[in-house]
Amino acid sequence: MGEANASEEFSALVRARRSVRDFLPDQVPGDVLDAVLADSSWAPSWSNTQPYLVAVAEGPQRDRLAAELQRQFDAGMAAQSGGLLDKVRALVTRTGIPNGDFDTTLEYPDELQPFRRATGFGLYETLGIDRADRAARDTQLRRNFEFFGAPVAVFLFVHSGLKEFAVLDAGIWLQTFMLSAHVHGLATCAQGALATWPDPVRKEFDVPERYKLVCGVSVGYASDHPVNSYNPGRRDLPRADPRR
Ligand SMILES: Cc1cc2nc3c(=O)[nH]c(=O)nc-3n(C[C@H](O)[C@H](O)[C@H](O)COP(=O)(O)O)c2cc1C
Structure with missing residues (x-):
């Protein structure tokens, strides 16, 4: 491939990858997933230490995790919107209260909040969800x-x-993983939300305590659901002005 082609293809690739939020149930062939994981191992890292660990959930493990994480979510919602009893129940059963290794519920700084809101509202608009419709947003x-x-x-x-x-x-x-997935015909969505409750993941995978759950990525084939047409675009790259 000529250099001009490579740069054009790269520019197209980074613009074409999107966060996909509705997947087909089709399984990902093992050799395709292995090829993407192999590509991702070439990401550069501090002193080439590759200071991370990935846990890949498929089949029954994936299903158990989906069930347990949704259970946590539902319990959290009930505690948040319910009465004192629901809150006490959540505390006593330790169910639903976010307990991530990192704080996934942190407040957005004022200067970044507008971008977050625009992204969220754009997504709801694509889905036809009224921004005041709390129940639809929670769903x-x-x-x-x-x-x-x-x-x-x-x-x-x-x-x-x-x-x-x-x-x-x-x-x-x-990003290396997601771009490789894209060129292999797969869709992805990076999800900080998946770091809200690490315990169910630790129950399914042998992860040393010194490794902390920072996020998850869903991987599969994109459906033609309208949500997948959402492209939030980008503001110009934030840059510091030179001092005069
Ligand atoms: C580290 C990280 C965490 C994210 N967490 C979530 C998430 O929890 N749920 C979600 O729907 N999207 C999540 N996203 C997707 C972003 O909203 C998305 O990347 C951004 O809006 C830009 O859209 P694009 O990926 O289609 O270019 C996350 C993305 C990144 C990189």
Whole structure:
């Protein structure tokens, strides 16, 4: 491939990958998934340490995790909107209260909040959900925890000993993984939401305590659901002005 072609293809590739939020139930062939995982292992990292760990859930493991994560979500919702008894029940049973290794419920800083809101509202608009319709928004949010119907859920853990630098490396891994998936005909959605309850994932996979769950990625084939047409676009790359 000529260099001009490679750069054009790369530009097209990074623009074509989208977060997909409705998947077909079709299974991902093992050799395709293996090829994508092999590509992703070439992501650069701090001193080539690859300070992360991935857990790939398919078949019954994926189904058990979807059921358990949705159970947690439902319990959390009941506690949030219910009365004192629901809140006490959630506390006593330790069900539904977010207990991620990282805080997935953190407040967005004021300067970033507008972008977050625009992205969320754009998504609801694509889905025909009124932004005041809390129940419909929660139903859509809940779909995160069944991986939007994807047959594969990948959970990404980072080594706590490298602190922020491990998270940085995990981000590079994530984009490498998603771009490889795209060129293999697969669709993905990175999901911070999947780091809300690590315990069910740890129950299914042998993950050393020093590795912390930072996010998940759903993987499969995109359906033709309108939600998958959503493209939030981009603002210009935030850049610092030179001092004069
Ligand atoms: C680290 C990370 C976490 C994300 N978490 C979620 C999530 O929990 N649920 C979701 O629907 N989308 C999630 N997204 C998808 C973003 O909303 C999406 O990447 C962004 O809106 C840009 O859209 P695009 O991926 O289609 O270009 C996440 C993306 C990243 C990179």
